[in-house]
Amino acid sequence: MKRGSGLSNDEGSSGDTDSTRSPTPTWVRAIIAVLGVVLLMIVFAVLTTDSEDQGASNNARGAVIDARDGSVVAADGTTLVPGWSSQTGGGASIAVPAPSLDAARYDRSSYEVLDSRDLAFIVKDPTQHLDRKVVLHGYVQQFDTVTGLDTFHALVDAVPHSSRFGYRDRAVISSPTSEILADVVEGDLVTMYATVGGPITYDARGDVRITVPTFTAQIVEVTGYSN
Structure with a gap:
Protein backbone atom coordinates (compact mmCIF):
# COMPACT_ATOMS: atom_id res chain seq x y z
CA MET A 1 0.00 0.00 0.00
CA LYS A 2 1.25 3.41 -0.92
CA ARG A 3 1.94 5.71 2.03
CA GLY A 4 -0.06 8.97 1.99
CA SER A 5 1.40 12.43 2.09
CA GLY A 6 -0.22 13.23 5.44
CA LEU A 7 -2.25 16.14 4.05
CA SER A 8 -5.86 16.02 3.01
CA ASN A 9 -7.03 17.63 -0.17
CA ASP A 10 -8.63 20.50 1.79
CA GLU A 11 -5.50 21.28 3.74
CA GLY A 12 -3.43 21.32 0.58
CA SER A 13 -5.81 23.75 -1.10
CA SER A 14 -5.75 26.08 1.87
CA GLY A 15 -1.98 26.25 1.89
CA ASP A 16 -1.85 27.05 -1.80
CA THR A 17 -4.35 29.93 -1.38
CA ASP A 18 -2.41 31.61 1.48
CA SER A 19 0.85 31.47 -0.39
CA THR A 20 -0.53 33.00 -3.56
CA ARG A 21 -2.54 35.93 -1.93
CA SER A 22 -1.20 39.40 -3.02
CA ASP A 102 -19.13 107.94 31.19
CA ALA A 103 -22.39 106.38 32.35
CA ALA A 104 -22.21 108.02 35.79
CA ARG A 105 -22.60 111.46 34.22
CA TYR A 106 -26.00 110.45 32.87
CA ASP A 107 -27.25 108.90 36.09
CA ARG A 108 -29.72 111.40 37.56
CA SER A 109 -29.51 109.81 41.00
CA SER A 110 -25.81 110.73 41.25
CA TYR A 111 -26.58 114.48 41.28
CA GLU A 112 -27.07 116.35 44.55
CA VAL A 113 -30.38 118.10 45.21
CA LEU A 114 -29.63 121.54 46.68
CA ASP A 115 -31.55 124.06 48.70
CA SER A 116 -31.28 127.79 48.10
CA ARG A 117 -28.62 128.26 50.77
CA ASP A 118 -26.42 125.52 49.25
CA LEU A 119 -26.62 127.26 45.89
CA ALA A 120 -25.75 130.59 47.50
CA PHE A 121 -22.40 129.17 48.64
CA ILE A 122 -21.66 127.93 45.11
CA VAL A 123 -22.55 131.31 43.58
CA LYS A 124 -20.40 133.07 46.17
CA ASP A 125 -17.25 131.02 45.45
CA PRO A 126 -17.62 128.38 42.72
CA THR A 127 -13.92 127.47 42.79
CA GLN A 128 -14.48 125.86 46.21
CA HIS A 129 -17.08 123.53 44.66
CA LEU A 130 -15.45 122.52 41.37
CA ASP A 131 -16.86 119.33 39.78
CA ARG A 132 -19.64 119.08 42.33
CA LYS A 133 -22.63 117.41 40.68
CA VAL A 134 -25.85 119.31 41.36
CA VAL A 135 -29.43 119.67 40.17
CA LEU A 136 -30.30 123.19 38.99
CA HIS A 137 -33.52 124.82 37.84
CA GLY A 138 -33.53 127.90 35.72
CA TYR A 139 -34.75 130.24 33.01
CA VAL A 140 -32.89 130.48 29.70
CA GLN A 141 -32.19 134.20 29.51
CA GLN A 142 -30.01 134.33 26.36
CA PHE A 143 -29.42 131.61 23.79
CA ASP A 144 -28.56 132.95 20.35
CA THR A 145 -25.79 133.36 17.80
CA VAL A 146 -23.77 135.34 20.35
CA THR A 147 -23.69 132.53 22.92
CA GLY A 148 -23.40 129.73 20.35
CA LEU A 149 -25.10 126.35 20.12
CA ASP A 150 -23.56 124.79 23.23
CA THR A 151 -23.76 127.67 25.74
CA PHE A 152 -26.51 129.88 27.14
CA HIS A 153 -26.98 132.44 29.89
CA ALA A 154 -29.51 131.61 32.58
CA LEU A 155 -31.09 132.70 35.82
CA VAL A 156 -30.97 129.77 38.23
CA ASP A 157 -32.19 128.54 41.59
CA ALA A 158 -32.09 125.34 43.62
CA VAL A 159 -35.88 124.95 43.39
CA PRO A 160 -38.16 125.20 40.34
CA HIS A 161 -40.43 128.17 39.67
CA SER A 162 -43.43 128.50 37.37
CA SER A 163 -42.10 131.66 35.67
CA ARG A 164 -38.85 133.49 35.04
CA PHE A 165 -39.52 135.99 37.82
CA GLY A 166 -38.74 133.39 40.49
CA TYR A 167 -35.08 133.08 39.40
CA ARG A 168 -32.42 135.54 40.47
CA ASP A 169 -28.85 134.13 40.31
CA ARG A 170 -27.03 134.52 36.99
CA ALA A 171 -25.00 131.65 35.53
CA VAL A 172 -23.44 130.55 32.27
CA ILE A 173 -24.45 127.03 31.25
CA SER A 174 -22.50 124.99 28.70
CA SER A 175 -22.75 121.40 27.49
CA PRO A 176 -20.23 118.87 26.13
CA THR A 177 -22.13 118.71 22.81
CA SER A 178 -24.72 120.93 21.13
CA GLU A 179 -27.05 117.90 20.79
CA ILE A 180 -27.78 118.08 24.53
CA LEU A 181 -29.22 121.58 24.01
CA ALA A 182 -30.88 120.88 20.66
CA ASP A 183 -34.42 121.24 22.11
CA VAL A 184 -33.64 124.28 24.29
CA VAL A 185 -34.48 127.86 23.23
CA GLU A 186 -34.40 131.27 24.84
CA GLY A 187 -37.34 131.65 27.23
CA ASP A 188 -37.47 127.99 28.31
CA LEU A 189 -37.77 126.89 31.90
CA VAL A 190 -35.35 124.00 32.44
CA THR A 191 -34.06 121.46 34.93
CA MET A 192 -30.34 120.77 34.61
CA TYR A 193 -28.06 118.02 35.91
CA ALA A 194 -24.71 119.77 35.91
CA THR A 195 -21.21 119.96 37.35
CA VAL A 196 -19.88 123.14 38.91
CA GLY A 197 -17.17 125.04 37.02
CA GLY A 198 -15.14 128.12 37.83
CA PRO A 199 -16.28 131.74 37.54
CA ILE A 200 -16.38 133.66 34.27
CA THR A 201 -16.42 137.42 33.61
CA TYR A 202 -18.16 138.86 30.54
CA ASP A 203 -19.48 142.16 29.25
CA ALA A 204 -23.23 142.51 29.64
CA ARG A 205 -25.49 145.10 28.08
CA GLY A 206 -24.61 148.66 28.91
CA ASP A 207 -20.88 147.84 29.11
CA VAL A 208 -21.32 146.25 32.51
CA ARG A 209 -18.82 143.53 33.44
CA ILE A 210 -20.37 140.61 35.30
CA THR A 211 -18.71 137.65 37.00
CA VAL A 212 -20.89 134.57 37.39
CA PRO A 213 -20.43 130.85 38.08
CA THR A 214 -20.35 128.36 35.24
CA PHE A 215 -21.97 124.94 35.05
CA THR A 216 -21.57 122.09 32.56
CA ALA A 217 -24.93 120.45 31.95
CA GLN A 218 -24.95 116.74 31.09
CA ILE A 219 -28.76 116.51 31.06
CA VAL A 220 -31.22 119.34 30.34
CA GLU A 221 -34.99 118.89 30.58
CA VAL A 222 -37.40 121.56 29.34
CA THR A 223 -40.19 121.95 31.92
CA GLY A 224 -42.01 125.02 30.56
CA TYR A 225 -41.79 128.33 28.74
CA SER A 226 -41.86 131.87 30.13
CA ASN A 227 -41.39 134.48 27.44
Missing part, protein backbone atom coordinates in the same frame (compact mmCIF):
# COMPACT_ATOMS: atom_id res chain seq x y z
CA PRO A 23 -0.26 41.96 -0.30
CA THR A 24 -2.10 45.37 -0.13
CA PRO A 25 -0.25 47.93 -2.28
CA THR A 26 1.66 50.67 -0.47
CA TRP A 27 -0.16 53.48 -2.26
CA VAL A 28 -3.54 52.16 -1.12
CA ARG A 29 -2.40 52.12 2.49
CA ALA A 30 -1.08 55.68 2.11
CA ILE A 31 -4.44 56.90 0.80
CA ILE A 32 -6.27 55.25 3.71
CA ALA A 33 -3.91 56.91 6.22
CA VAL A 34 -4.40 60.36 4.64
CA LEU A 35 -8.18 59.97 4.67
CA GLY A 36 -8.03 59.04 8.34
CA VAL A 37 -6.02 62.18 9.21
CA VAL A 38 -8.41 64.41 7.22
CA LEU A 39 -11.41 62.88 9.00
CA LEU A 40 -9.85 63.53 12.42
CA MET A 41 -9.15 67.17 11.47
CA ILE A 42 -12.77 67.69 10.39
CA VAL A 43 -14.11 66.25 13.66
CA PHE A 44 -11.75 68.46 15.71
CA ALA A 45 -12.77 71.59 13.78
CA VAL A 46 -16.48 70.89 14.31
CA LEU A 47 -16.03 70.35 18.06
CA THR A 48 -13.97 73.57 18.42
CA THR A 49 -16.54 75.66 16.52
CA ASP A 50 -19.38 74.34 18.66
CA SER A 51 -17.44 75.22 21.82
CA GLU A 52 -16.75 78.80 20.64
CA ASP A 53 -20.37 79.33 19.60
CA GLN A 54 -21.56 78.11 22.99
CA GLY A 55 -19.14 80.48 24.75
CA ALA A 56 -20.33 83.43 22.66
CA SER A 57 -23.93 82.53 23.42
CA ASN A 58 -23.21 82.42 27.15
CA ASN A 59 -21.51 85.82 27.01
CA ALA A 60 -24.43 87.31 25.11
CA ARG A 61 -26.78 86.13 27.84
CA GLY A 62 -24.39 87.20 30.59
CA ALA A 63 -24.31 90.98 30.04
CA VAL A 64 -26.27 93.52 28.01
CA ILE A 65 -25.30 97.17 27.43
CA ASP A 66 -28.26 99.53 27.76
CA ALA A 67 -27.82 102.01 24.90
CA ARG A 68 -30.03 104.58 26.61
CA ASP A 69 -27.59 105.44 29.36
CA GLY A 70 -24.55 103.23 28.75
CA SER A 71 -25.15 101.06 31.82
CA VAL A 72 -24.48 97.33 31.77
CA VAL A 73 -27.05 94.83 33.04
CA ALA A 74 -25.80 91.41 34.16
CA ALA A 75 -27.63 88.10 33.79
CA ASP A 76 -29.00 88.38 37.34
CA GLY A 77 -30.44 91.84 36.64
CA THR A 78 -27.84 93.87 38.55
CA THR A 79 -26.35 97.00 37.01
CA LEU A 80 -22.58 96.93 36.59
CA VAL A 81 -20.05 99.71 36.64
CA PRO A 82 -18.37 99.86 33.19
CA GLY A 83 -15.07 98.00 33.20
CA TRP A 84 -16.00 95.67 36.08
CA SER A 85 -16.78 91.93 35.85
CA SER A 86 -19.77 89.93 36.97
CA GLN A 87 -20.29 86.32 38.01
CA THR A 88 -23.09 84.71 36.02
CA GLY A 89 -25.29 81.91 37.32
CA GLY A 90 -22.92 79.33 35.87
CA GLY A 91 -19.96 80.81 37.74
CA ALA A 92 -18.10 82.14 34.67
CA SER A 93 -16.56 85.61 34.93
CA ILE A 94 -17.59 88.03 32.19
CA ALA A 95 -15.38 91.03 31.44
CA VAL A 96 -17.58 94.03 30.61
CA PRO A 97 -16.01 96.59 28.24
CA ALA A 98 -16.36 100.22 29.26
CA PRO A 99 -18.84 102.19 27.11
CA SER A 100 -17.57 105.20 25.21
CA LEU A 101 -19.59 107.52 27.44
Whole structure:
Protein backbone atom coordinates (compact mmCIF):
# COMPACT_ATOMS: atom_id res chain seq x y z
CA MET A 1 0.00 0.00 0.00
CA LYS A 2 1.25 3.41 -0.92
CA ARG A 3 1.94 5.71 2.03
CA GLY A 4 -0.06 8.97 1.99
CA SER A 5 1.40 12.43 2.09
CA GLY A 6 -0.22 13.23 5.44
CA LEU A 7 -2.25 16.14 4.05
CA SER A 8 -5.86 16.02 3.01
CA ASN A 9 -7.03 17.63 -0.17
CA ASP A 10 -8.63 20.50 1.79
CA GLU A 11 -5.50 21.28 3.74
CA GLY A 12 -3.43 21.32 0.58
CA SER A 13 -5.81 23.75 -1.10
CA SER A 14 -5.75 26.08 1.87
CA GLY A 15 -1.98 26.25 1.89
CA ASP A 16 -1.85 27.05 -1.80
CA THR A 17 -4.35 29.93 -1.38
CA ASP A 18 -2.41 31.61 1.48
CA SER A 19 0.85 31.47 -0.39
CA THR A 20 -0.53 33.00 -3.56
CA ARG A 21 -2.54 35.93 -1.93
CA SER A 22 -1.20 39.40 -3.02
CA PRO A 23 -0.26 41.96 -0.30
CA THR A 24 -2.10 45.37 -0.13
CA PRO A 25 -0.25 47.93 -2.28
CA THR A 26 1.66 50.67 -0.47
CA TRP A 27 -0.16 53.48 -2.26
CA VAL A 28 -3.54 52.16 -1.12
CA ARG A 29 -2.40 52.12 2.49
CA ALA A 30 -1.08 55.68 2.11
CA ILE A 31 -4.44 56.90 0.80
CA ILE A 32 -6.27 55.25 3.71
CA ALA A 33 -3.91 56.91 6.22
CA VAL A 34 -4.40 60.36 4.64
CA LEU A 35 -8.18 59.97 4.67
CA GLY A 36 -8.03 59.04 8.34
CA VAL A 37 -6.02 62.18 9.21
CA VAL A 38 -8.41 64.41 7.22
CA LEU A 39 -11.41 62.88 9.00
CA LEU A 40 -9.85 63.53 12.42
CA MET A 41 -9.15 67.17 11.47
CA ILE A 42 -12.77 67.69 10.39
CA VAL A 43 -14.11 66.25 13.66
CA PHE A 44 -11.75 68.46 15.71
CA ALA A 45 -12.77 71.59 13.78
CA VAL A 46 -16.48 70.89 14.31
CA LEU A 47 -16.03 70.35 18.06
CA THR A 48 -13.97 73.57 18.42
CA THR A 49 -16.54 75.66 16.52
CA ASP A 50 -19.38 74.34 18.66
CA SER A 51 -17.44 75.22 21.82
CA GLU A 52 -16.75 78.80 20.64
CA ASP A 53 -20.37 79.33 19.60
CA GLN A 54 -21.56 78.11 22.99
CA GLY A 55 -19.14 80.48 24.75
CA ALA A 56 -20.33 83.43 22.66
CA SER A 57 -23.93 82.53 23.42
CA ASN A 58 -23.21 82.42 27.15
CA ASN A 59 -21.51 85.82 27.01
CA ALA A 60 -24.43 87.31 25.11
CA ARG A 61 -26.78 86.13 27.84
CA GLY A 62 -24.39 87.20 30.59
CA ALA A 63 -24.31 90.98 30.04
CA VAL A 64 -26.27 93.52 28.01
CA ILE A 65 -25.30 97.17 27.43
CA ASP A 66 -28.26 99.53 27.76
CA ALA A 67 -27.82 102.01 24.90
CA ARG A 68 -30.03 104.58 26.61
CA ASP A 69 -27.59 105.44 29.36
CA GLY A 70 -24.55 103.23 28.75
CA SER A 71 -25.15 101.06 31.82
CA VAL A 72 -24.48 97.33 31.77
CA VAL A 73 -27.05 94.83 33.04
CA ALA A 74 -25.80 91.41 34.16
CA ALA A 75 -27.63 88.10 33.79
CA ASP A 76 -29.00 88.38 37.34
CA GLY A 77 -30.44 91.84 36.64
CA THR A 78 -27.84 93.87 38.55
CA THR A 79 -26.35 97.00 37.01
CA LEU A 80 -22.58 96.93 36.59
CA VAL A 81 -20.05 99.71 36.64
CA PRO A 82 -18.37 99.86 33.19
CA GLY A 83 -15.07 98.00 33.20
CA TRP A 84 -16.00 95.67 36.08
CA SER A 85 -16.78 91.93 35.85
CA SER A 86 -19.77 89.93 36.97
CA GLN A 87 -20.29 86.32 38.01
CA THR A 88 -23.09 84.71 36.02
CA GLY A 89 -25.29 81.91 37.32
CA GLY A 90 -22.92 79.33 35.87
CA GLY A 91 -19.96 80.81 37.74
CA ALA A 92 -18.10 82.14 34.67
CA SER A 93 -16.56 85.61 34.93
CA ILE A 94 -17.59 88.03 32.19
CA ALA A 95 -15.38 91.03 31.44
CA VAL A 96 -17.58 94.03 30.61
CA PRO A 97 -16.01 96.59 28.24
CA ALA A 98 -16.36 100.22 29.26
CA PRO A 99 -18.84 102.19 27.11
CA SER A 100 -17.57 105.20 25.21
CA LEU A 101 -19.59 107.52 27.44
CA ASP A 102 -19.13 107.94 31.19
CA ALA A 103 -22.39 106.38 32.35
CA ALA A 104 -22.21 108.02 35.79
CA ARG A 105 -22.60 111.46 34.22
CA TYR A 106 -26.00 110.45 32.87
CA ASP A 107 -27.25 108.90 36.09
CA ARG A 108 -29.72 111.40 37.56
CA SER A 109 -29.51 109.81 41.00
CA SER A 110 -25.81 110.73 41.25
CA TYR A 111 -26.58 114.48 41.28
CA GLU A 112 -27.07 116.35 44.55
CA VAL A 113 -30.38 118.10 45.21
CA LEU A 114 -29.63 121.54 46.68
CA ASP A 115 -31.55 124.06 48.70
CA SER A 116 -31.28 127.79 48.10
CA ARG A 117 -28.62 128.26 50.77
CA ASP A 118 -26.42 125.52 49.25
CA LEU A 119 -26.62 127.26 45.89
CA ALA A 120 -25.75 130.59 47.50
CA PHE A 121 -22.40 129.17 48.64
CA ILE A 122 -21.66 127.93 45.11
CA VAL A 123 -22.55 131.31 43.58
CA LYS A 124 -20.40 133.07 46.17
CA ASP A 125 -17.25 131.02 45.45
CA PRO A 126 -17.62 128.38 42.72
CA THR A 127 -13.92 127.47 42.79
CA GLN A 128 -14.48 125.86 46.21
CA HIS A 129 -17.08 123.53 44.66
CA LEU A 130 -15.45 122.52 41.37
CA ASP A 131 -16.86 119.33 39.78
CA ARG A 132 -19.64 119.08 42.33
CA LYS A 133 -22.63 117.41 40.68
CA VAL A 134 -25.85 119.31 41.36
CA VAL A 135 -29.43 119.67 40.17
CA LEU A 136 -30.30 123.19 38.99
CA HIS A 137 -33.52 124.82 37.84
CA GLY A 138 -33.53 127.90 35.72
CA TYR A 139 -34.75 130.24 33.01
CA VAL A 140 -32.89 130.48 29.70
CA GLN A 141 -32.19 134.20 29.51
CA GLN A 142 -30.01 134.33 26.36
CA PHE A 143 -29.42 131.61 23.79
CA ASP A 144 -28.56 132.95 20.35
CA THR A 145 -25.79 133.36 17.80
CA VAL A 146 -23.77 135.34 20.35
CA THR A 147 -23.69 132.53 22.92
CA GLY A 148 -23.40 129.73 20.35
CA LEU A 149 -25.10 126.35 20.12
CA ASP A 150 -23.56 124.79 23.23
CA THR A 151 -23.76 127.67 25.74
CA PHE A 152 -26.51 129.88 27.14
CA HIS A 153 -26.98 132.44 29.89
CA ALA A 154 -29.51 131.61 32.58
CA LEU A 155 -31.09 132.70 35.82
CA VAL A 156 -30.97 129.77 38.23
CA ASP A 157 -32.19 128.54 41.59
CA ALA A 158 -32.09 125.34 43.62
CA VAL A 159 -35.88 124.95 43.39
CA PRO A 160 -38.16 125.20 40.34
CA HIS A 161 -40.43 128.17 39.67
CA SER A 162 -43.43 128.50 37.37
CA SER A 163 -42.10 131.66 35.67
CA ARG A 164 -38.85 133.49 35.04
CA PHE A 165 -39.52 135.99 37.82
CA GLY A 166 -38.74 133.39 40.49
CA TYR A 167 -35.08 133.08 39.40
CA ARG A 168 -32.42 135.54 40.47
CA ASP A 169 -28.85 134.13 40.31
CA ARG A 170 -27.03 134.52 36.99
CA ALA A 171 -25.00 131.65 35.53
CA VAL A 172 -23.44 130.55 32.27
CA ILE A 173 -24.45 127.03 31.25
CA SER A 174 -22.50 124.99 28.70
CA SER A 175 -22.75 121.40 27.49
CA PRO A 176 -20.23 118.87 26.13
CA THR A 177 -22.13 118.71 22.81
CA SER A 178 -24.72 120.93 21.13
CA GLU A 179 -27.05 117.90 20.79
CA ILE A 180 -27.78 118.08 24.53
CA LEU A 181 -29.22 121.58 24.01
CA ALA A 182 -30.88 120.88 20.66
CA ASP A 183 -34.42 121.24 22.11
CA VAL A 184 -33.64 124.28 24.29
CA VAL A 185 -34.48 127.86 23.23
CA GLU A 186 -34.40 131.27 24.84
CA GLY A 187 -37.34 131.65 27.23
CA ASP A 188 -37.47 127.99 28.31
CA LEU A 189 -37.77 126.89 31.90
CA VAL A 190 -35.35 124.00 32.44
CA THR A 191 -34.06 121.46 34.93
CA MET A 192 -30.34 120.77 34.61
CA TYR A 193 -28.06 118.02 35.91
CA ALA A 194 -24.71 119.77 35.91
CA THR A 195 -21.21 119.96 37.35
CA VAL A 196 -19.88 123.14 38.91
CA GLY A 197 -17.17 125.04 37.02
CA GLY A 198 -15.14 128.12 37.83
CA PRO A 199 -16.28 131.74 37.54
CA ILE A 200 -16.38 133.66 34.27
CA THR A 201 -16.42 137.42 33.61
CA TYR A 202 -18.16 138.86 30.54
CA ASP A 203 -19.48 142.16 29.25
CA ALA A 204 -23.23 142.51 29.64
CA ARG A 205 -25.49 145.10 28.08
CA GLY A 206 -24.61 148.66 28.91
CA ASP A 207 -20.88 147.84 29.11
CA VAL A 208 -21.32 146.25 32.51
CA ARG A 209 -18.82 143.53 33.44
CA ILE A 210 -20.37 140.61 35.30
CA THR A 211 -18.71 137.65 37.00
CA VAL A 212 -20.89 134.57 37.39
CA PRO A 213 -20.43 130.85 38.08
CA THR A 214 -20.35 128.36 35.24
CA PHE A 215 -21.97 124.94 35.05
CA THR A 216 -21.57 122.09 32.56
CA ALA A 217 -24.93 120.45 31.95
CA GLN A 218 -24.95 116.74 31.09
CA ILE A 219 -28.76 116.51 31.06
CA VAL A 220 -31.22 119.34 30.34
CA GLU A 221 -34.99 118.89 30.58
CA VAL A 222 -37.40 121.56 29.34
CA THR A 223 -40.19 121.95 31.92
CA GLY A 224 -42.01 125.02 30.56
CA TYR A 225 -41.79 128.33 28.74
CA SER A 226 -41.86 131.87 30.13
CA ASN A 227 -41.39 134.48 27.44
